[in-house]
Amino acid sequence: MFETIAIAPPDAILGLTDAFQQDTNPEKINLSVGVYKDANGQTPVLRAVKEAEQKILETQTSKSYLGIDGLPGYCDQVAKMLFADQIDRKRLAILQTPGGTGAVRIAGEFVGSQFAGSKVWISNPTWANHPAIFHSAGVATEQYRYLNGDRTGLDFDALLEDLSSGPVPGDAVLLHACCHNPTGVDPTADQWRQIAELLKAQKLLPIVDFAYQGFGQGLQEDAEGLRILVETCPEILVCSSFSKNFGLYSERVGALTLVAQEPAAASAALSQLKRLVRTNYSNPPRHGATIVATILQDPQLTETWETELTEMRNRIAGMRTRFVQQMKTAGVNRDFQFLLQQNGMFSFSGLNPMQVDELRSKHSVYIVGSGRINVAGMTEHNLPRLATAIAAVL
Incomplete structure (x- = not known):
């Protein structure tokens, strides 16, 4: 064959x-x-990573499987990195994933399995792998305009026009939290507020790709767009990665975070996300997540x-x-x-x-x-x- x-x-x-x-x-x-x-x-390899690995080497007692949703201490640190104290942890369903790419794939499968017929709207241009991932997950994609005519800045009016007229309620919109890939062109805080209001009014689900936190203006500054969305939109999916900001490319350390309106909805969603993971990679790798958790739990x-x-x-x-x-x-x-x-x-x-x-x-x-x-x-x-x-x- x-x-x-x-x-x-x-x-x-x-x-x-x-x-x-x-x-x-x-x-x-x-x-x-x-x-x-x-x-x-x-x-x-970052100095902090080497120190954390030495600490792990001296204290780790098992290489047993993690749970389907990953290392609990890591997931708690993901929540703090994304939202600080902005949101009740009970409203969050968090999965440790194999990199940000794994988070995007599980997000696509979740949308496809739970909201049949929903499309994902992606910026033109976007990371070349985005449309392929969603298509492989069985989810159709459409595009919204992003760059101006000379491709040097954001065409915000075109973005608003396309997202106002194209998607239907229940569709998802993929956004880059900061350091837009491939353009490096990001919305301002005021523009993020307008995007958030539009998504809420149109009843659209934001999917936020957050691969570069800390590489733009700073850890907190780069989360501003996401936190503006959370203030306005009742439900969000966030795909985050620690490949860049911790230099952990080969360890494949990412997370998918679901924000629900109520704790009960977050629990139900987590059960469905875990079902998707179980039939894919079953459970995530331990080492990279342990490095991140070790660093973020130690002030020094x-x-x-x-x-x-x-x-x-x-x-x-x-x-x-x-x-x-x-x-x-x-x-x-x-x-x-x-x-x-x-x-x-x-x-x-x-x-x-x-x-x-x-x-x-x-x-x-x-x-x-x-x-x-x-x-x-x-x-x-x-x-x-x-x-x-x-x-x-x-």
């Missing part, structure tokens, strides 16, 4: 990593995959982690500024100042697919076909060459 199987197309982003690894150019630059890199181009480790997170955030912001300056130095006849208004690891460069292809084929510079650049992949060493390459394709 296997001889009839066709080869699947490569992943739009991870496929670039394969091409990058095969490139023999010693000066090649990879700005495609969304991982943080330090000034030396390495993805480090928390302080160390927050210091490191601030260092990462500041490095990204610094490279964004240096890139804009470097493009001026290269004499490029295009104003890149708009990049300074974007948040997080990613920036939408404005490069078209032909220019992206030329960067890869002629200069060994790898970015996503949409023009998304991973700013965290820039270093003082590769920045001049990157600017020269972009100047050449422009």
Whole structure:
């Protein structure tokens, strides 16, 4: 039977990593995959993580299965990270998931199994994997406009128009809490309030992808949009990840948090979420969640982690500024100042697919076909060459 199987197309982003690894150019630059890199181009293990792992090594007594919903102490810390003391914990159903991707998948299956016919509305553009995940979960998707005509900022009027006229009551709307992937363009607090009021009036379910808390403006600042939604919308799904802000990419540490109007509804929803997990991956891995819980339950480790997170955030912001300056130095006849208004690891460069292809084929510079650049992949060493390459394709 296997001889009839066709080869699947490569992943739009991870496929670039394969091409990058095969490139023999010693000066090649990879700005495609969304991982943080330090000034030396390495993805480090955080000091707080190493200290927590040492503590775990000395005290852990079992490698037995976790419950279907994961490590209780971890789930409690997720609630604090997202909402502080804003919401009654009894209104929350929280699952530890294999990364933020696992949270999105379970959210899609939950919507599909509980609200037949509901669609998920996603921004255009969005993370390339979003529509594929929902389609695999059996949920149809539609798009709402997000960027303005020159693709440098938010077209808020178009966003409101599409969400006012397209979805029907019971549909879901996928939103990025901060550091929008792939654009880095986020709504303001006032715009978040208008979005929240619209969702409530239209009886739409917010699904919030929160993969980059702390990489935009700060831990609390990045949660502002989510907390505005919670003040207005009675029910929410939140898909969060600790891959970026704890550097735990390979440990796959995420969470799906459901906000219900009443504790009874949260309990019922958790039972359905656990049923979905049981027939998928059964229960989540322990180690990564234990690291996060250990750090957040220890004031000294928390302080160390927050210091490191601030260092990462500041490095990204610094490279964004240096890139804009470097493009001026290269004499490029295009104003890149708009990049300074974007948040997080990613920036939408404005490069078209032909220019992206030329960067890869002629200069060994790898970015996503949409023009998304991973700013965290820039270093003082590769920045001049990157600017020269972009100047050449422009």
